[in-house]
Amino acid sequence: MAIARALINRPRIVICDEPTSALDVSVQSQILNLLQDLREELGLTYLVISHNLAVVEHMATRVAVMYLGRIVEEEDADTLFSSPKHPYSKALLESVLTPDPSLGIPDTHLGAAYPNPLDMPTGCRFHPRCIDVMPHCGQIAPQKIAFGDGHVECHLYDENRGKGSLAS
Amino acid sequence: MSKKIEKTGSNRVLEVKNLNVEIPVPSGLLRPVQNVSLRVDRGETLCIVGESGCGKSLTSLAIMDLLPSKAKRTCDEMRLLGENVFGIKERAMSDLRGDRMSMIFQEPMTSLNPAYTIGNQLGEALRRHQNVSNAEARDRAIYLLEKVGITAAAGRLGQYPHQLSGGLRQRVMIAMALMCGPDLIIADEPTTALDVTIQAQILHLLSELQREFHMGMVLITHDLGVVARIADRIAVMYAGQVVETGTAEQIFNAPTHPYTRGLLQCIPIPGKTKRGERLGAIPGIVPSLVGHMDGCHFASRCSEVQARCQTGNIELAPAKQKGHLCRCVLAQSGPSSELETGEAAV
């Protein structure tokens, strides 16, 4: 129903905010199939907002990773899922629990506390939880650094000081 | 550290046989839990998985004797550490609750009182059951808060629940559930409301603590990824019944009930399902559980339904391997069944 209503005026872009988050998997799969079919039939573009990485990987062609209000990394989906750059993106991908009974619960080594958004950390907003944190991360906010057709905001990839590699 | 009541006997922490719950509703008698049997051994994690409304929470509440007052439960057997706990006095039950068995809810604020400090509530959880001094209770609280990954734990004792983030509150809940060193822990969707990275952290923690303290754990979730990663054994519920049970390997590598197989085909699996590929579906809707239902509860949605599925009571019966049980006529037709050829793997 909600999908039909969104399509009444023949839009070209449809924003789907957590299209399946509250749903059971059997309903989720029906919605995802429907969204895919409509995308093809009507030539739609979707902006999907989701915290379900399996759904994102299934649907997306491009992905922007957000943390505390900032896009910390953006690129095409293949690049993100095969070689995430930002430490938060890496932790996020590690946290995805694929249904594989031979694997356990991963230890992402992330700091525990999700910060209070009203009391934003200084410097890089992710620094209190980051496993690669460097002394200046808490002071200086990282700038957008371009690579390929994407970008990342993280001091690891700073030209001089950084120790991360952007080669994919 | 607190003293621990030594219990002798077997490794079986929980044994439930044929649990039923009935709730009168305007349209008749709702039967949300029907003949559910479960067992959990020490050090073992049993996951109850199933879609919304299948009766997972009511099953756990029935075990804890915390059902809404109009609900009625019956069962053939309910044993905690070998001792009967069904129909015992509320007084005796509340002595067990929080002490030998504790529960972690999805929403921590259902168990945390906003008016008391963390230290107060943790301490009280222990002092209710054990004769310890304030200082001992405080030490245990700090020890457990640190165990659940809360830094500067002593400083947190004076804080109120609303001063903590959701992930921290859930950690406090876990610490609280562990205060008395329970033998059984029942966690109902403990991470569903949390961020993905926090969810992984909390689950990692739960499974470590469960191993370290050698508890039996019942984890309720609808997330198959969580189930695969954490469960030793699994009970799949559909419409009030356990339709399949077995080890995690049996359920994920050789799912036998058409509902379990359908569920596993519905989820996108990174690396397995191709991007944009159509996912499997289970058409139809869950049947009403008001009144008596004849035959298989899944019959109205099953792609393999047969005439004999519609009548009688279909039992949970042994499937291929030891310990693997399935409630489906196809799995019960013996070794000649097509299921035996192993076509079911997902």
Ligand SMILES: Nc1ncnc2c1ncn2[C@@H]1O[C@H](COP(=O)(O)OP(=O)(O)OP(=O)(O)O)[C@@H](O)[C@H]1O
């Ligand atoms: N207090 C109540 N009165 C009447 N019906 C109830 C009550 N509590 C639960 N039910 C019904 O019993 C059924 C099973 O509920 P239960 O809460 O156990 O489901 P669940 O498997 O935990 O679902 P979810 O995944 O959504 O938590 C549902 O159909 C629900 O609507």
Ligand code: SF4
């Ligand atoms: S008993 Fe029949 S309807 Fe039920 S799951 Fe098996 S084949 Fe399907």
Ligand SMILES: [Mg+2]
């Ligand atoms: Mg529930």
